[in-house]
Amino acid sequence: xxxxxxxxxxxxxxxxxxxxxxxxxxxxxxxxxxxxxxxxxxxxxxxxxxxxxxxxxxxxxxxxxxxxxxxxxxxxxxxxxxxxxxxxxxxxxxxxxxxxxxxxxxxxxxxxxxxxxxxxxxxxxxxxxxxxxxxxxxxxxxxxxxxxxxxxxxxxxxxxxxxxxxxxxxxxxxxxxxxxxxxxxxxxxxxxxxxxxxxxxxxxxxxxxxxxxxxxxxxxxxxxxxxxxxxxxxxxxxxxxxxxxxxxxxxxxxxxxxx
Ligand SMILES: NC(=O)c1ccc[n+]([C@@H]2O[C@H](COP(=O)([O-])OP(=O)(O)OC[C@H]3O[C@@H](n4cnc5c(N)ncnc54)[C@H](OP(=O)(O)O)[C@@H]3O)[C@@H](O)[C@H]2O)c1
Numbered sequence: 001x002x003x004x005x006x007x008x009x010x011x012x013x014x015x016x017x018x019x020x021x022x023x024x025x026x027x028x029x030x031x032x033x034x035x036x037x038x039x040x041x042x043x044x045x046x047x048x049x050x051x052x053x054x055x056x057x058x059x060x061x062x063x064x065x066x067x068x069x070x071x072x073x074x075x076x077x078x079x080x081x082x083x084x085x086x087x088x089x090x091x092x093x094x095x096x097x098x099x100x101x102x103x104x105x106x107x108x109x110x111x112x113x114x115x116x117x118x119x120x121x122x123x124x125x126x127x128x129x130x131x132x133x134x135x136x137x138x139x140x141x142x143x144x145x146x147x148x149x150x151x152x153x154x155x156x157x158x159x160x161x162x163x164x165x166x167x168x169x170x171x172x173x174x175x176x177x178x179x180x181x182x183x184x185x186x187x188x189x190x191x192x193x194x195x196x197x198x199x200x201x202x203x204x205x206x207x208x209x210x211x212x213x214x215x216x217x218x219x220x221x222x223x224x225x226x227x228x229x230x231x232x233x234x235x236x237x238x239x240x241x242x243x244x245x246x247x248x249x250x251x252x253x254x255x256x257x258x259x
Contacts, residue, residue: 011119182249
């Protein structure tokens with residue numbers, strides 16, 4: 001299927017590895033020129049080179065912590081004329097409710113709620129003016145079904161979800177859509193990190209924990225960044241203009257709900 005977005009310009013945050021890289025790669029395959037962001041320059045450069053060589057699109061790197069006001073401003077200075085925005089950053093650390101202090105919540109809110117909101121506030125006016133735009137926020141299945149050890153993530157992402165629900169409907173008249181993609185367990189460094197923490201707590205090996213995790217998912221496997229990226233690219237396509245303000249689970253059936 002031709003996604004109809006060849007020649008568009010996207011900013012993809014948190015895109016040197018994992019789900020962000022999956023989204024950037026799938027957009028490049030559809031002919032979209034990219035600005036990709038992450039904190040460490042080495043991985044970001046490698047990913048940019050790989051994408052540019054494979055898909056013959058322009059790929060610019062924007063190194064910086066997207067959750068930091070000053071560094072985000074620098075990234076945004078590079079991101080002029082953006083048609084497609086994919087927001088993403090690392091998720092907050094796991095823990096238990098008694099441990100989290102106000103500062104932990106503020107950090108999580110900054111990273112997983114206020115940063116995507118700031119990016120949208122800056123880039124939506126240009127999209128509205130052009131009469132076309134796409135925003136995809138990478139959130140989490142924890143929005144639909146809380147993961148107790150990820151209370152910081154549950155809280156911050158719920159805030160972003162509420163903001164998107166209202167804002168998506170305010171801008172839809174202009175041909176701009178905003179939607180959230182909710183990953184379940186995907187095979188990325190983030191999952192390996194979480195499994196390593198659980199392994200230490202439970203005294204069970206990472207491989208065994210991963211097998212247990214896979215067995216608990218109806219699809220009996222973890223998701224891949226490629227299939228996640230393909231869903232993102234479709235949401236950014238010309239065919240998805242009537243999908244507005246949705247929260248779409250990509251979780252192999254893990255969240256056991258009817259709707
Ligand atoms: N993988 C899953 O199963 C899963 C499930 C539910 C939700 N999620 C959520 O989905 C998001 C992506 O997960 P992932 O598995 O792809 O993570 P990942 O494999 O750890 O990759 C994260 C990417 O974001 C970049 N990044 C992290 N913090 C950043 C920051 N402050 N500013 C700019 N770039 C940043 C990383 O590069 P640098 O480190 O170089 O900055 C890397 O490119 C996270 O919010 C995660 O919580 C993931």
